[in-house]
Amino acid sequence: MSVVENLQQAATASLTTIFGQAFTEKDFQVNQTKPEFEGDYTVVLFSLVKSLKLSPDAIGTKLGDHLIRNNPSLFTAYNIIKGFLNLTVSDSYWMELLSKYHNDECFGKKKMNGQKLMVEYSSPNTNKPIHLGHLRNNFLGWSVAEIFKASGYDVIKTCIVNDRGIHICKSMIAWQLFANGATPETTGIKGDHFVGNYYVKFNDEYKRQVETLKAEGLTQEEAEKEAPIMKATQQMLLDWEAGKTDVMALWKKMNNWVYAGFDITYKKIGSDFDKTYYESNTYLLGKKIVAEGLQKNVFVQEADNSVWIDLTTDGLDKKIVQRRDGTSVYMTQDIGLAEQKYDEYKIDRSIYVIGDEQNYHMKVLKLIAEKLQLPNAENIYHLSYGMVELPNGKMKSREGNVVDADEIVDEMERVAKEKTEELGKVKDFTAEELVALYHNIGLGALKFFLLRVDPKKKMIFNPEESIDFHGFTGPFIQFNHARIKSILRKAPGSTLQGFGTPGGFLPLEKELMVALEQYPTIIQQACDEMNPSAIAIYVYHIAKTFSSFYTEHSIAGAETEEKKQLRLQLASMTANIIKSGMNLLGIAVPERM
RNA sequence: GGUCCGGUAGCUCAGUUGGAUAGAGCAUCAGCCUUCUAAGCUGAGGGUCAUUGGUUCGAAUCCAAUCCGGAUCACCA
Numbered sequence: 001m002s003v004v005e006n007l008q009q010a011a012t013a014s015l016t017t018i019f020g021q022a023f024t025e026k027d028f029q030v031n032q033t034k035p036e037f038e039g040d041y042t043v044v045l046f047s048l049v050k051s052l053k054l055s056p057d058a059i060g061t062k063l064g065d066h067l068i069r070n071n072p073s074l075f076t077a078y079n080i081i082k083g084f085l086n087l088t089v090s091d092s093y094w095m096e097l098l099s100k101y102h103n104d105e106c107f108g109k110k111k112m113n114g115q116k117l118m119v120e121y122s123s124p125n126t127n128k129p130i131h132l133g134h135l136r137n138n139f140l141g142w143s144v145a146e147i148f149k150a151s152g153y154d155v156i157k158t159c160i161v162n163d164r165g166i167h168i169c170k171s172m173i174a175w176q177l178f179a180n181g182a183t184p185e186t187t188g189i190k191g192d193h194f195v196g197n198y199y200v201k202f203n204d205e206y207k208r209q210v211e212t213l214k215a216e217g218l219t220q221e222e223a224e225k226e227a228p229i230m231k232a233t234q235q236m237l238l239d240w241e242a243g244k245t246d247v248m249a250l251w252k253k254m255n256n257w258v259y260a261g262f263d264i265t266y267k268k269i270g271s272d273f274d275k276t277y278y279e280s281n282t283y284l285l286g287k288k289i290v291a292e293g294l295q296k297n298v299f300v301q302e303a304d305n306s307v308w309i310d311l312t313t314d315g316l317d318k319k320i321v322q323r324r325d326g327t328s329v330y331m332t333q334d335i336g337l338a339e340q341k342y343d344e345y346k347i348d349r350s351i352y353v354i355g356d357e358q359n360y361h362m363k364v365l366k367l368i369a370e371k372l373q374l375p376n377a378e379n380i381y382h383l384s385y386g387m388v389e390l391p392n393g394k395m396k397s398r399e400g401n402v403v404d405a406d407e408i409v410d411e412m413e414r415v416a417k418e419k420t421e422e423l424g425k426v427k428d429f430t431a432e433e434l435v436a437l438y439h440n441i442g443l444g445a446l447k448f449f450l451l452r453v454d455p456k457k458k459m460i461f462n463p464e465e466s467i468d469f470h471g472f473t474g475p476f477i478q479f480n481h482a483r484i485k486s487i488l489r490k491a492p493g494s495t496l497q498g499f500g501t502p503g504g505f506l507p508l509e510k511e512l513m514v515a516l517e518q519y520p521t522i523i524q525q526a527c528d529e530m531n532p533s534a535i536a537i538y539v540y541h542i543a544k545t546f547s548s549f550y551t552e553h554s555i556a557g558a559e560t561e562e563k564k565q566l567r568l569q570l571a572s573m574t575a576n577i578i579k580s581g582m583n584l585l586g587i588a589v590p591e592r593m
Numbered sequence: 594g595g596u597c598c599g600g601u602a603g604c605u606c607a608g609u610u611g612g613a614u615a616g617a618g619c620a621u622c623a624g625c626c627u628u629c630u631a632a633g634c635u636g637a638g639g640g641u642c643a644u645u646g647g648u649u650c651g652a653a654u655c656c657a658a659u660c661c662g663g664a665u666c667a668c669c670a
Contacts, residue, residue, distance in 0.1 A: 034613060044612055046650060056650095083650085084613065125670065167670060306668060315596080316666085323668045330670050359597065360665050386598085387664085394663095425630065441632090453606065456598080458663075460605070469632055471618040472606080479632045487629050525609085537607065537617090544617085551625095551634045571629095593632080 002521050003089055003514075004030050006074060007041055014066040019052060027051075032514070035507075038079055039086030040514055046083050056083035091504060094513050095566075102569035105576050108520040110152035118156045118341055119145040121353035122271055125162045126258040127171040128196035130265055131402035132461060133355070133388045133395055136450045138271045139586060140385055141353040143451060143532040146584045151527040156345055159273040160337055163255055164280045165330070169236040171195050172250055173229060174202035184257050190406070192261030195254055196397065203398040205229050234325075241327050268409055269443065270586050275344075277337060283328045286336030289372065290322050298371050309368055319364050334365050335372070342375045349379045351530070356384040356456070383530050386458030388450070403463055412442030412467065419469055426592055437590055441475050444587040448474030451585050452536040472540055474587055477578060480543040481589040483550065484575040491556045491568060503562075508549040512570055515542055519577050523584070532585055539581035546574045 001009075008025040015023040028047050033039040043063065045056040052059055057080055064078035064085055077088040101107045121141020124130060130138075145155045162168075175198045184191045206229050213223035224230065239247045266272070290307055293299040299307050299321060307322035321331050341350055354362060362382035369377035387394060388403075395402040416438040420426060429437065449467045453459045469475040505513065519538070526534040555571055558564035579589050 029612070031609070031612075037613080042613090046612075049650075082613065127670095162670065165670065304668090317595095320668055325668080327668085329668070355664095356598075357664060358670090361670090363597095384598095389663090419632065423630090423632070425632095457606090458599080462605085465604085465619085468605095468619065471632095473618080473632085475632055476618095479630080483630050483633085485630095490629065533607090540617085547633065548635090550629080551631090554629065556629045592630085 003041060003074075003093075003517060004521065006071075007043070007087065010067055010071050010074070011043055011063060014063055014070065015048070018062050018066055021051075033086050035511075037081060037084075037086050038088065039077075040089045040510070041087050043085040043087070044083070045080075045085055056080075060085040089514075094505065094510075094517075097517060098513070098566070098569045098573060102573040103576070105580060107573070107576065108523050108580065109150045110523075112154065113152035114154075115152075115348045116154040116156070116345065117148060117349040117351060118158055118345060118347045119148070119351045119353065120158045120160060120341075121145075122159045122266075122273070123162065123354070124159075124262065125167060126195070126255050127167050127199045128397040129190075129192035129261060130405040131395055131397065132405065132408060132450075133402075135269065135405050135408075135446070136385060136388050136459075137353055137355070138269060139447050139450050140383075140455055140532065142271055142586050143535075143584060144351070144353065144383065144530050146586070147523065147527050147530075147532065147535070150523050150584060156274045156347070157272065158275045158277065158341070160277045160279060160282070162279050164240065164251070164283065166233060166237050167199070168251065168255075169233045169240065170202040171199045172247075172254060173233050173236060174198035174205065175254065176250070177205070177229070184260070190261045190264065191257030191259070192265070193404075193406075194261075195258050200398060200400050202229065202233075237327055238325060265406055269405070277340070279333045279337075282336040282340060283333040284336070285340055286332035286334070287322065287328055289335050289339060289374075290328075290332060293321075293372055296372070298368075309364075309371070311364065311367060314367055316360075316364060316367070319368075321368075331361070331365065331368070334361075335368060335374075338365070338369050338377070338380065339374050347376070347379075349381060350376070351381050351383050353383045353385065356386055356458075358382075359384055383455070385455040389458060389460050391460060391462050391464075403461065409443060409446065412446045413438045414442070415466070415469065416441035416445070416475075419475075420593065429592075437593060440588040440590055441469075441478060441593065444474035444478055444582070444589075445469055446474075447585055447587050448477070448536060451532045452540070454533050455531060474582075475593075477539055477543040477582060478587075478589050478593060480546055480550075481575055481578045481582075482591060482593045484546070484571045484578075485591045487555055487571055488568070488575070491564075506553065508545070508552055509566070509570060512542070512545045512549055512574065515545055516570075516573050516577060519581070522581075526584075535581050535584050539578055539585075542574055542577060542581075546571070 007030055011028065012023050012025055029044040031042045031044065033042045045060050048059050049056055060080035060083070064080065064087070067087065068075050068078060074090060074093055075087050076090040079086050119141055122134070122138050124134065142157070145157045148155045178201055179198065184194045187194065189197070206227055209227040209229055210220070210223040213226055214220065218226060236247060240251060290299060294301060294307065299309050301307050304324040305326065306320055306324040308318050308320055310318050312318065319331065320329060321335070322328055338350070341347060352362060359382070362384070366377065366380045366382070369380060389395070390401065390403070420438065420441070426434070426437065445467050452472065522534055522538045526532060553567070555567040556564065558567055582589050
C-alpha cells in the first residue's frame with residue numbers, strides 16, 4: 001500500500017474517531033507537499049470546515065496529533081500552514097522500503113487477476129507502407145498491452161490485417177496498368193513501398209481521368225462515377241468476392257510482397273502479435289451475421305438490395321453494412337471480427353487502438369454489436385488516439401506527403417550513431433554491440449517522442465526539427481540508467497543491513513525517495529487511463545531528479561559508509577524503475593552508452 | 594448545419610481530477626568537466642491559462658455564452 005493510500009485510510013479513521021461522525025476518503029484531498037514547505041504529504045483541510053464547523057487550523061491540529069500518535073511508524077511530524085496539514089513521513093519507513101525493494105526488478109507489478117483482455121493494434125492496410133501515424137498506433141498498442149500485463153491482466157495482442165477491399169484493388173489495377181510486370185525483386189524496392197507506389201499512381205490517374213471527363217461536360221460527381229479506372233476497380237472487387245482465379249492470384253502475389261516488407265518493419269520497431277486476423281477471412285462471417293441481423297430485423301434491406309441499420313433513434317444516422325452489389329464494407333468485417341474474437345478467446349474486454357478519425361465508426365460498431373446482442377458487446381472499448389500531423393496538416397498516403405516509418409527509424413539510428421561516435425565512450429564495443437546500441441537509442445528516442453504525449457491529443461511532428469536527444473527524451477533517460485549502472489559496477493554489493501538511519505535525508509535524497517515510492521501508483525494510473533504518457537512523464541521525472549542528485553552529491557564518495565550504502569540503494573532502485581518503466585514503453589535501456 | 598475534440602511561455606507539451614507563488618523540454622543568455630559517464634548540472638529572461646460572465650473559502654481545471662482550429666456525419670478503409 002502506498003503512503004498516500006495509508007494516509008487516506010489513517011486520516012479517514014482518525015477523523016471518524018475524533019469527531020464521532022463518518023468520513024470517507026472523498027471528504028478531503030491528499031497532495032504531495034510543495035517543496036517550499038516542510039513535509040512530504042499534505043491533507044487539504046478546507047473541505048472539512050463546513051461539516052465540522054471548526055476552523056481549518058483547529059481541525060488540522062486535532063488530526064495531526066491523532067495521526068502521529070496512532071501511526072508512529074509512518075508519520076513523525078506535522079505543521080499547519082493556511083489550511084494545509086503537512087505531514088512528514090518517518091525516515092524508518094523510507095529505509096524499510098529501500099532495503100526491501102532496491103534490488104527488486106518487479107517492484108510495482110501486480111499478480112495475475114484472472115481477467116483476460118485483447119488489445120487490437122497496428123492493423124495495417126496492405127496497399128501502402130507504414131508511416132509515422134501508424135507508428136504512434138503500434139507503440140501505443142504495444143505499450144498499453146504491457147501496462148495491462150504489469151497490472152495483472154492476461155493480455156492477447158492482436159492485429160487485423162485489412163488485406164482486401166476496394167483500396168487493395170486500387171493498387172492492383174494500377175499495377176496492371178503501369179507496372180509492365182515489374183516486381184520488388186526486379187526494381188529492388190521493399191515490397192510494401194513498391195505496392196504503395198501503385199496506390200499513389202492509381203490516385204494520380206483517377207484524378208486525371210476525372211478532370212478529363214469534367215472537361216467533356218460531366219459534373220464532378222458524374223465524372224467520379226464514370227472514370228474508367230474506378231469502374232475497373234469496382235469490377236475487380238466483385239471478381240475478388242466471386243473468387244475469380246486470376247484476380248485472386250494477383251491479390252495473393254501483391255499481398256505477399258507487402259507482408260515481406262511489413263515483416264522487416266515490424267521486427268525493427270518491435271511490434272508483435274499473439275494472433276493475427278485477416279479481413280479476407282473475417283468478412284464472410286460478417287456477411288453471415290448481416291444475414292442473421294436481417295432476420296432479426298436489426299437491419300433493413302432497401303429496394304436496391306443494399307443493407308442498412310437505422311440508428312436515428314440513438315442520435316446517429318443510417319449506416320450501410322452491405323453494398324447493393326452484395327460486397328461487404330469496412331463495418332461488415334468488423335462485426336464478424338468482434339464475434340470471432342470472443343468465440344476464440346472468451347475475453348472480458350476488447351480494446352481497439354484506432355485513431356480518433358474513426359470515433360464515429362467505433363461508436364456505430366459498438367451500437368450494432370449491442371443491438372445484435374453479440375456476446376460482451378458492452379466491453380468493446382475504443383482506445384482513441386489523436387493523429388500525428390505535419391506542420392502543414394494531415395499526412396495522406398495517397399498524396400504521398402507522409403513521414404515513412406522505415407525512413408525515420410533509419411534516420412534516428414543514424415543520428416544515434418553520429419552522437420555516440422562524437423562522444424566516444426564506447427570505443428571498445430564490438431560491431432554487433434554498436435548496431436544494437438544505435439538501434440536502442442534511435443528507436444528509444446522515437447518511441448519516447450510519440451508516447452510522452454497524451455494519446456487522446458493530436459500531436460505535431462516537424463520533420464525539419466527532427467527528434468531531440470537532449471532534455472525530455474528517451475536518450476536522456478537511457479543515459480541516466482547507463483550512468484547508474486556504471487556506478488554500481490564500480491561500487492557493488494550495497495546493503496543497509498546492520499545500519500541505522502543515517503541521520504536523516506538530504507532534500508534531493510528525499511525527493512528521489514518519494515518519487516520512487518510512487519511507481520506502483522503510476523502503473524495503476526497508466527492502466528486505468530490506458531495512457532503510457534503517464535509512465536513516460538514519471539520515468540523522466542525520476543531520471544531528472546536522479547541527475548540533479550548525482551551532480552550535487554557523490555555516491556561512491558559519500559561522507560559516511562551509511563550514506564554510501566543508502567545512496568547506492570537509491571541509485572539501484574532508480575535504475576530498476578527506469579528500466580522497468582521504459583520497458584513498459586517498449587524501450588530498452590543500455591548498460592553503457 | 595448536427596455531433597465530438599482541442600485552445601496553457603516564441604515552439605512542442607505537463608498540470609496529481611477544485612488547492613499553496615501555473616511547470617518541463619527545445620530555442621535565447623550567463624556560469625560549471627584534473628572527482629562516480631557533461632546525451633549532464635545550476636541560474637536568468639519569457640504567461641491576460643482564447644474571451645466574457647457565473648458557481649465558492651479557493652478556478653487553467655466545473656457551468657454558460659462567444660471567438661478560433663481540427664475530426665466526423667461516404668455504397669472509402
